[in-house]
Amino acid sequence: MKVLAATILIFASICGFSQSLFHEILEEADNRPLIISAHADVFYQGQGLPNKFINKFLYGGHIDNDLKDEVENQLKTEDNRFGVGFRTGVKIYDLSDSLFKNGNWGFAVALEHQQLLTSSFSKDLFHAAFVGNADRIGQDLNMGPSYFNSIQFQTLEFNFVHKQKQCEFGLAIVKGQSHMELAADKMKLNTAGDLSEITLITDLSFFRSDSSNARLSAFNGIGAALNLVYFIPITTSGSRASLEGAEKGDVKSTLGKLKLEIDNFGLVSWMTTPTSYDLDTTFSYKGYEIQNLFNQDLSNLIDQDALIDSVQPTPSSRSYRSLLPAVFSISFIPGLQKSNSITGLAGASYQINANSKPIVYGGVSYKLNDRISSSLIGIVGGYGTINAGLQLRYNSSNVSAIISSNNLIGLATKNGYGKHLNFGVLCRF
Amino acid sequence: MINTATNHSKHAVASLIALRRFILSIFGRMKKLIYFLLALSIHFTSCKKEPTTWNSEYAAPLVYTTLDIGDMINDSNLVVNSDSTINLFIEREIYRLKIDSLFSTPDTTISEIYKVPIPGTLSVSPGFTFISEAEESTFNIAGAELKYISLKGGQLNYEIISYVTGPTIDSIIIPSATKLGATFSAVINLPLSDGISPAIVAGSVDLTGYEMDLTGSDGLKYNTLVSKVSATIDPSASSPVDISNSDSIRVNVSFENIEPEKAIGYFGSESVEVPLDSTMIPFMEKIIDGTLDLDQVDLNLSITNGIGVDIQSNISELSSISGSGSVAMSHSSIGTPINLSRPSRIGWVINSSIYTATYNSSTSNLEAFIENLPNKISYAAQFQINPFGDVNSHGDFFSSEYPLKANISLDVPLCFAANNLTLQDTIRIEIDQDTSRMKGGTLLIDAVNSFPFGAELQVYLLNEVSGITDSIVTQPFIAPAVVNALNEVTSPSSSQVSLVLDTDQMHQLIQSGMLLTKVIFNTTNLPNMIKVKDWHKIDLRVGATITYQHIVN
Numbered sequence: 001m002k003v004l005a006a007t008i009l010i011f012a013s014i015c016g017f018s019q020s021l022f023h024e025i026l027e028e029a030d031n032r033p034l035i036i037s038a039h040a041d042v043f044y045q046g047q048g049l050p051n052k053f054i055n056k057f058l059y060g061g062h063i064d065n066d067l068k069d070e071v072e073n074q075l076k077t078e079d080n081r082f083g084v085g086f087r088t089g090v091k092i093y094d095l096s097d098s099l100f101k102n103g104n105w106g107f108a109v110a111l112e113h114q115q116l117l118t119s120s121f122s123k124d125l126f127h128a129a130f131v132g133n134a135d136r137i138g139q140d141l142n143m144g145p146s147y148f149n150s151i152q153f154q155t156l157e158f159n160f161v162h163k164q165k166q167c168e169f170g171l172a173i174v175k176g177q178s179h180m181e182l183a184a185d186k187m188k189l190n191t192a193g194d195l196s197e198i199t200l201i202t203d204l205s206f207f208r209s210d211s212s213n214a215r216l217s218a219f220n221g222i223g224a225a226l227n228l229v230y231f232i233p234i235t236t237s238g239s240r241a242s243l244e245g246a247e248k249g250d251v252k253s254t255l256g257k258l259k260l261e262i263d264n265f266g267l268v269s270w271m272t273t274p275t276s277y278d279l280d281t282t283f284s285y286k287g288y289e290i291q292n293l294f295n296q297d298l299s300n301l302i303d304q305d306a307l308i309d310s311v312q313p314t315p316s317s318r319s320y321r322s323l324l325p326a327v328f329s330i331s332f333i334p335g336l337q338k339s340n341s342i343t344g345l346a347g348a349s350y351q352i353n354a355n356s357k358p359i360v361y362g363g364v365s366y367k368l369n370d371r372i373s374s375s376l377i378g379i380v381g382g383y384g385t386i387n388a389g390l391q392l393r394y395n396s397s398n399v400s401a402i403i404s405s406n407n408l409i410g411l412a413t414k415n416g417y418g419k420h421l422n423f424g425v426l427c428r429f
Numbered sequence: 430m431i432n433t434a435t436n437h438s439k440h441a442v443a444s445l446i447a448l449r450r451f452i453l454s455i456f457g458r459m460k461k462l463i464y465f466l467l468a469l470s471i472h473f474t475s476c477k478k479e480p481t482t483w484n485s486e487y488a489a490p491l492v493y494t495t496l497d498i499g500d501m502i503n504d505s506n507l508v509v510n511s512d513s514t515i516n517l518f519i520e521r522e523i524y525r526l527k528i529d530s531l532f533s534t535p536d537t538t539i540s541e542i543y544k545v546p547i548p549g550t551l552s553v554s555p556g557f558t559f560i561s562e563a564e565e566s567t568f569n570i571a572g573a574e575l576k577y578i579s580l581k582g583g584q585l586n587y588e589i590i591s592y593v594t595g596p597t598i599d600s601i602i603i604p605s606a607t608k609l610g611a612t613f614s615a616v617i618n619l620p621l622s623d624g625i626s627p628a629i630v631a632g633s634v635d636l637t638g639y640e641m642d643l644t645g646s647d648g649l650k651y652n653t654l655v656s657k658v659s660a661t662i663d664p665s666a667s668s669p670v671d672i673s674n675s676d677s678i679r680v681n682v683s684f685e686n687i688e689p690e691k692a693i694g695y696f697g698s699e700s701v702e703v704p705l706d707s708t709m710i711p712f713m714e715k716i717i718d719g720t721l722d723l724d725q726v727d728l729n730l731s732i733t734n735g736i737g738v739d740i741q742s743n744i745s746e747l748s749s750i751s752g753s754g755s756v757a758m759s760h761s762s763i764g765t766p767i768n769l770s771r772p773s774r775i776g777w778v779i780n781s782s783i784y785t786a787t788y789n790s791s792t793s794n795l796e797a798f799i800e801n802l803p804n805k806i807s808y809a810a811q812f813q814i815n816p817f818g819d820v821n822s823h824g825d826f827f828s829s830e831y832p833l834k835a836n837i838s839l840d841v842p843l844c845f846a847a848n849n850l851t852l853q854d855t856i857r858i859e860i861d862q863d864t865s866r867m868k869g870g871t872l873l874i875d876a877v878n879s880f881p882f883g884a885e886l887q888v889y890l891l892n893e894v895s896g897i898t899d900s901i902v903t904q905p906f907i908a909p910a911v912v913n914a915l916n917e918v919t920s921p922s923s924s925q926v927s928l929v930l931d932t933d934q935m936h937q938l939i940q941s942g943m944l945l946t947k948v949i950f951n952t953t954n955l956p957n958m959i960k961v962k963d964w965h966k967i968d969l970r971v972g973a974t975i976t977y978q979h980i981v982n
Contacts, residue, residue, distance in 0.1 A: 056481060057981075063483035132485035134974040191488055194875050195972025198489055287490035287971070292500050 045418025138193030176221025225266025532573030582688035595670030735831025
């Protein structure tokens with residue numbers, strides 16, 4: 001698995017892939033008709049999969065028994081999660097007053113590439129893959145429930161922007177590059193104690209787009225997705241506000257914004273020579289029966305192709321649809337008014353069809369001066385358990401930039417669990 | 430309207446200019462970011478310096494089988510008795526007299542020149558027969574005087590060379606050769622010759638199924654064939670043909686690959702020597718050590734004579750040969766002349782005469798002969814054909830369906846005592862698949878044995894120069910079945926044998942493709958004998974654990 005760099009729009013929520021720029025645009029750049037941004041985000045993370053394991057898996061090296069034992073000891077019996085993602089794109093905002101001949105409306109076009117590989121797996125699946133079943137003779141290997149999703153797609157977004165209402169919504173055309181989904185509700189391997197039989201009980205479904213062409217140019221599916229971002233200003237009464245020149249109890253103060261976002265809620269229809277099958281059966285293998293040991297050609301006793309054919313069902317080539325890994329998020333973005341001020345921030349998000357847990361985060365933002373601010377947060381959920389994140393922001397009248405990570409420990413040390421990095425840049429004209 | 434359109438155009442131009450300026454500006458501002466992204470991408474995509482590897486150990490059943498005595502020894506060699514005990518009955522033909530030993534029919538060529546029997550030159554019309562001559566030819570048959578022969582193979586080749594200046598139709602007729610009642614006849618069309626260069630036609634005729642009377646035109650000769658050659662001007666010729674006594678036709682006839690099916694005559698008084706030879710006993714060569722104590726073995730030697738001659742035979746040697754030495758059979762029939770009487774026949778149905786000698790422990794040293802565990806039996810003999818001459822007035826007969834042959838049959842009750850009886854064999858293993866990722870493994874053999882004998886299994890790797898390494902079997906013993914006081918099986922026993930190969934040994938095995946196996950048998954309660962019964966068997970299940978190296982590039 002190659003890990004690639006990413007950009008993310010400067011104003012995105014620190015945890016997810018969301019890309020709004022409203023609270024900055026409307027307050028600081030509302031007089032700029034054109035804004036262009038680029039962003040990238042890359043991560044990998046696995047619950048119970050330390051970086052020294054993932055690094056060897058991704059970048060090479062021998063995974064020895066000690067490391068396998070260490071990983072296995074940290075895995076739960078079921079529901080271990082792993083994800084690798086990469087997202088990048090560019091977006092152009094036209095916030096001139098020409099759209100609908102109404103100064104409140106603007107328009108945005110974005111081009112994005114996303115790839116996401118995720119899994120939820122059992123401890124025994126890890127054992128079967130990395131250790132084998134030889135030490136489980138006479139026992140079961142419960143390799144399910146385990147799920148695996150892999151998708152690569154590109155989107156072309158067309159969004160409307162209402163500056164006053166502080167919302168952005170639109171539709172994206174989705175080009176499906178590749179997809180694979182394995183959902184194994186049950187996958188139990190039993191190895192008989194006398195090694196006389198192995199039994200595999202399966203209840204799984206499998207979908208895969210055209211595997212012969214999965215390059216960036218591949219057009220294996222088409223779909224559509226809905227995008228929505230909505231900001232709700234949060235104000236407080238003036239009795240506790242300290243705005244200069246205001247009378248107590250008469251003036252409302254803006255604490256920040258509540259941001260609601262739906263990102264890529266849609267589906268793709270995979271049409272170009274897809275493969276799918278359901279498997280709900282029990283396979284049993286007792287070995288090859290030799291009719292007469294002294295009168296038989298013993299070379300090539302096992303015909304691998306025949307064995308695979310006997311296990312693998314006849315696949316269907318009908319087209320199928322899959323949900324995009326849409327992100328639903330809600331976050332509080334504080335309004336940092338003065339230099340050296342500190343405010344709290346919090347949010348939650350959930351990505352569907354991505355074998356991820358909901359993410360909840362909270363932290364503080366600190367505004368160093370008019371141009372530089374930062375946020376430090378604690379994160380629970382996703383593909384990990386608890387993480388710490390840091391965001392650094394630069395903001396001038398023409399350029400804004402951001403760099404952040406949701407996994408400070410993973411980024412900085414070998415003992416962490418995963419890595420995450422996102423950054424972006426925005427220019428106003 | 431016009432003003433509105435003009436305003437729109439101005440706005441559009443202004444927008445395009447702004448957009449161009451904007452794009453150039455953006456590119457300038459984003460240059461550093463793009464460089465950074467490129468650098469980061471190169472970093473991430475190029476940092477996999479070596480493949481990811483790990484070893485997993487998998488276990489699976491490989492094969493299973495059941496071995497009974499019928500699998501170990503060909504079923505057709507076993508006779509099951511009413512009490513479920515088993516006798517091993519082996520019959521082998523150790524000698525068959527070839528017909529060449531009696532008489533031979535080498536290839537024979539007969540060449541004749543036929544000249545036009547007229548003086549001067551004569552113009553003859555189409556259809557005129559100018560040569561018609563009968564001839565007697567003698568077959569070159571060595572060692573015999575045949576009156577009759579029928580063929581199951583062979584061919585007659587002819588070549589006709591003509592100097593006649595017109596087209597001719599020539600025929601070769603053999604009145605004494607018939608097939609299904611029809612006389613042999615070959616008709617050949619020859620083109621005309623210019624009188625200087627001959628016209629030549631060659632061909633062949635299959636003689637399979639032909640019967641030949643070899644008594645000549647007067648019926649008193651032997652090995653003699655009557656033939657007739659004729660030459661006629663082709664009736665379809667357009668004009669008369671001038672022929673003279675200088676014109677000739679040469680006929681070359683040869684007999685090739687003659688295979689007699691039946692023959693009558695006098696086959697001579699030849700002495701046929703059967704030189705010292707041996708016949709292999711399959712499987713026995715694998716026994717390399719130990720002793721086998723057998724009970725009540727019978728060996729029969731039978732000589733069947735289907736050839737219509739008197740024969741006096743003499744078996745000069747019959748020996749059991751093994752790696753530990755040879756044991757010569759001691760019996761009254763060895764070294765003593767045996768007279769085989771002439772068989773009788775009705776038509777070509779022959780009632781062969783049979784001579785049988787029985788060898789057992791009371792009449793010979795057969796036990797020592799067999800317990801020598803021979804992997805081959807050697808023999809030598811002489812046959813004297815017609816020792817009293819032509820007493821049957823050229824009435825000897827031969828039919829390929831009724832040969833002279835010698836058989837031995839061995840009848841061994843599977844009641845024995847084996848003491849460290851050691852079988853050794855080399856097994857060739859061909860693995861077509863890529864095994865470079867296999868890093869060792871274990872073969873686990875689960876055996877449920879109801880035979881009243883146990884086995885110790887040793888398996889050795891062979892290197893390129895057939896050097897033997899240590900045995901790879903860590904648990905080598907298969908226990909015998911449980912027996913009662915009568916040494917009869919009461920219940921099977923279970924054992925597990927394991928063969929362990931590390932990475933180096935596995936590579937050595939794949940490279941050499943050979944395993945040397947050694948199995949040492951011991952029957953229960955030695956020196957008492959055990960009886961193998963038809964329900965005795967051993968169930969074998971072979972499973973494997975393989976250490977496999979995964980490589981992800």
